[in-house]
Amino acid sequence: MTTSLFRRDLLKMAPLAGFGMVLGSSLPGGKSSAAVKNAFAGAYEGGTYHLPPLPYDYDALEPLYDERTLRIHHGKHHAAYVNGLNAALEQLQAARGKNDYTAIRALSRDLAFNGSGHVLHTLFWHSMSPNREEMPEGLAKAMTQSFGSVQNAQNQFTAATKAVMSNGWGALVYEPIADTLLILQVERHQDLAVWGATPLLVCDVWEHAYYLQHQNNRGAWVDNFMKLANWPLAAARLEQARATAGRQ
Numbered sequence: 001m002t003t004s005l006f007r008r009d010l011l012k013m014a015p016l017a018g019f020g021m022v023l024g025s026s027l028p029g030g031k032s033s034a035a036v037k038n039a040f041a042g043a044y045e046g047g048t049y050h051l052p053p054l055p056y057d058y059d060a061l062e063p064l065y066d067e068r069t070l071r072i073h074h075g076k077h078h079a080a081y082v083n084g085l086n087a088a089l090e091q092l093q094a095a096r097g098k099n100d101y102t103a104i105r106a107l108s109r110d111l112a113f114n115g116s117g118h119v120l121h122t123l124f125w126h127s128m129s130p131n132r133e134e135m136p137e138g139l140a141k142a143m144t145q146s147f148g149s150v151q152n153a154q155n156q157f158t159a160a161t162k163a164v165m166s167n168g169w170g171a172l173v174y175e176p177i178a179d180t181l182l183i184l185q186v187e188r189h190q191d192l193a194v195w196g197a198t199p200l201l202v203c204d205v206w207e208h209a210y211y212l213q214h215q216n217n218r219g220a221w222v223d224n225f226m227k228l229a230n231w232p233l234a235a236a237r238l239e240q241a242r243a244t245a246g247r248q
């Protein structure tokens with residue numbers, strides 16, 4: 001009885017008081033609960049790539065991202081990229097064993113397509129948070145340096161993502177040579193990337209990502225994604241990438 005009342009109160013509070021944000025910002029050190037050390041945990045184990053579990057329940061992003069789409073997206077689409085990646089690697093190993101590279105062009109394409117699909121989807125689940133996340137100061141500063149302002153960065157990310165040609169992704173990335181942020185329009189999973197750049201936050205705009213909920217209205221999905229955006233994750237990944245590049 002007590003439990004169900006408590007739960008009902010929380011549900012009532014959530015949309016009004018931003019319960020998640022309060023919870024997140026009250027953690028020690030002011031770090032949000034949504035920043036994760038390794039977004040790729042569980043994506044590779046025991047010699048093969050794996051479908052990692054979602055960092056939240058399937059219905060946790062409702063109503064901004066619906067449970068039905070999320071279940072199919074994670075359980076079917078992402079899983080297919082994992083299987084495709086493992087299959088490409090097995091076939092490449094077999095080709096080496098026979099020294100037979102007649103299928104090398106197709107296998108190399110499969111490797112890039114499925115490998116990039118696995119990387120981007122794994123990061124995509126963490127790019128969204130059930131809580132309304134505040135933008136950490138470090139990321140806001142980097143956005144201002146790179147794009148003029150946080151608003152400019154968000155405007156460009158939104159515009160780029162909505163305007164991806166056919167199936168693809170919007171991606172906020174860190175480019176280590178100039179120590180700067182870039183926003184990329186990725187086609188499929190692997191095209192129009194910049195070598196060496198680290199993806200910080202990615203938004204999937206393949207039709208499978210939104211069609212059940214929004215049909216052809218990709219813009220409505222991208223607007224919802226921006227409300228789910230896990231800025232603390234992007235900030236944590238930026239910090240890691242800058243450290244790796246010897247920038248701090």
Ligand code: MN
Binds near residue numbers: 073
């Ligand atoms: Mn997808």
